[in-house]
Amino acid sequence: MKKVACLGLTAALVFSTGATVYANTKTKALNKPSISKVVTSQSTAKSINKEVKILNKIIKYQNKYIDVELKIPHVSGHWNKDVEKAINNRISNEVINFKNQLEKEAKELEAESSKAGFEYHKYEAKTTYQVHQDKDGLLSLTLNKYIYTGGAHGNTEKVAYNIDLNTGKDIRLGDLFNKGVDYRNLISKSINKSMKENKEKYFEEVNIQSEDIKFHKDFYLSSSKLVVFYQLYEIAPYSSGIPEFKVELPKGALKAKITSINAPIKVEDKYSNESEAFSGKISENINEPVFSGLLNKKLQDKINKEVKDEILKSKAEIEKEAMDYYNSISQKEKEESKGPKYEFQVGYNVTEASDDVLSFSINYYSYTGGANGMPEKSYYNIDLKTGKRIEFKDLFKKSVDYKKVINSKINKEIAKNSVDYFKGKAGFITVKDNQKFYLYNGNLVVEFSKYEIAPGSTGMPKFVIPFSEIKNILK
Missing domain, CATH: 3.90.640.20 (Heat-shock cognate protein, ATPase)
Known part of the structure; x- marks a missing residue:
């Protein structure tokens, strides 16, 4: 196999005192960051008899606010340059936005520490990645986003990219399986079995239901085997790391050839917590779904607005109740309180996302005192052809x-x-x-x-x- 020349890629973006370079990387072993040379080992993905290489783009610099060391996978040699550009822009934007947001927060905290007189601990932003599969027209890789903002340890988020190299579109769980396969049930059973065999690694109350397996669930493919993973603290303590499960599947469950055939609907998590004004009065943990990829952009905007407005309305109602309660108790009761009495949590579950129908629920949990909290759900069943809500x-x-x-x-x-x-x-x-x-x-x-x-x-x-x-x- 021919080695790839530097292609002039060493002359790259410069940030602060650092620089960006590209290096061809091995699929399973990433090279150490370098700002002075390009390593010429390579990873290839063959699709329609064309060679696709995964280059290693490195951004590394430091200033008084933050230390930055970013490794970004960069697709090269794709026969369709528009698809190649779209893939690279998407991954690069994810990393750069992550870095920019953290650096912005670091600058704000450093300025605040100077005024208030407390010690500032420099932030860290790092990304690494691993290519798990790059053959048969499929690219499956994971990106690790690490942040450190002080404290005992940092935090890592793993992001999966499963891409149909023919179209550049995402491959979702439903795309992997043959028609009629209840893949959510198969995956949940396999995960529960694995957790049962290693109980000490996971939270006691965790039991994965089939409906918990979202259509965009975090996963990757390795040697055509399905691996599902969860984020830190999602189902296990920090000491267990990011839990991964090699899913046991019956023969014939997975398609022989995997392509992105489903509607390109995506959903992103938008997290928020209680504002400073409600600190000590109510504990809030909100995960709002934001949909994208719908062909009808007006309908997409309408859905996102309705969901946002509904959550904000419910949030305002319980915040008022929490504030009224807080104002009604004595100063002594406030001082003796071990924490906020009220809790408000919001999540969601997408159960169907096809060319014709989008079905999901917004899941609420509120606690206002007493023995137990109260779960509630709001249901959205939408005809994507007409844009109308489907009644029973x-x-x-x-x-x-x-x-x-x-x-x-x-x-x-x-x-x-x-x-x-x-x-x-x-x-x-x-x-x-x-x-x-x-x-x-x-x-x-x-x-x-x-x-x-x-x-x-x-x-x-x-x-x-x-x-x-x-x-x-x-x-």
Whole structure:
């Protein structure tokens, strides 16, 4: 195999006292950062008989605010330069935005420390990456973003890129599997099995449900094997690192040829916590979904706005309640308080994202005192062709008594564990035209609020009904 020449890439961007260079890297062993030479070992990905190389772009510098050492994968030799540029811009932007944001925060804190007279600890921003698979038209790599802002240790976030080199589009979990495979169930069972075998590494209460496996779940492919991973503290303590699971799959579950065939819908996490004004009064942990990649940009903006407005409204309501409570107690009670009484958490779960339908829920948890908090969900089922919300009754033919069919299936499931549900009028009577539901992997899932048809110990009851069992009444 020919070695690659420097291609003039050593004359690169200069930041502060540092510089950027490119080096060809081995797939599994990254070279040490260098600002003086280009190493000529190379990693290649063959797709449509074309050679794609992964070069190592290095940005390294330091100032009084921050030490920066960034390794960025750079695709070279792609037969489609537009695709190559799009891939490189996306990864590079992720790294540069990460660095810029951290450096901005570092400068602000250093200025504040000078005024307030406390010691400033220099920040660190580092990125490394690993190419896990680069063959058969598929590039699968992970990028590690490390930050240190003081304290006992830093924090690392792992970001996966699984890219169809033919199109430049993301490959999602659903793209990996053959039609009809319940991949979420297979993955959750495999992860739970692995955690059970190594209980000491994970939080005790963790049990992965199939619905917890999001369509954009963190994963990569290594030698055509699926590896799913979780972020620090997500399911395990810091000492366990970033948990990774090699998923056990039955033969024939994965496609022989993997391509990005699903709608290019993406969702990013937007995190926020309580503002300074509410510190000590309420603990807030909000993860807001932000959708992108929809073909209808107006609909995309509408969805994101509706979600944001809904979360902000719920947030404002509980903040007012928390503030009212805080103002009502005595100064002594405030001083004796061990922390905020109120809690407010927001998450989400995307269960279906196809060319036609987007189905997801916004998941709320609030605690205002007492023995337990209260979970609630808001459901979004959207027809991406019309842009309209899908109501429960919209799923069924007008000529059929769909309630009778669905009620029968729910009652059948309740009968299997009747002790878990309320009896008589307090229990389940019938589904409604505006019944809460979501779509999941070829299933209709009917869900009820906590205490709606069952005691709190049952949680939020849900009933999974395969489309194949009700296809005669579906539109």
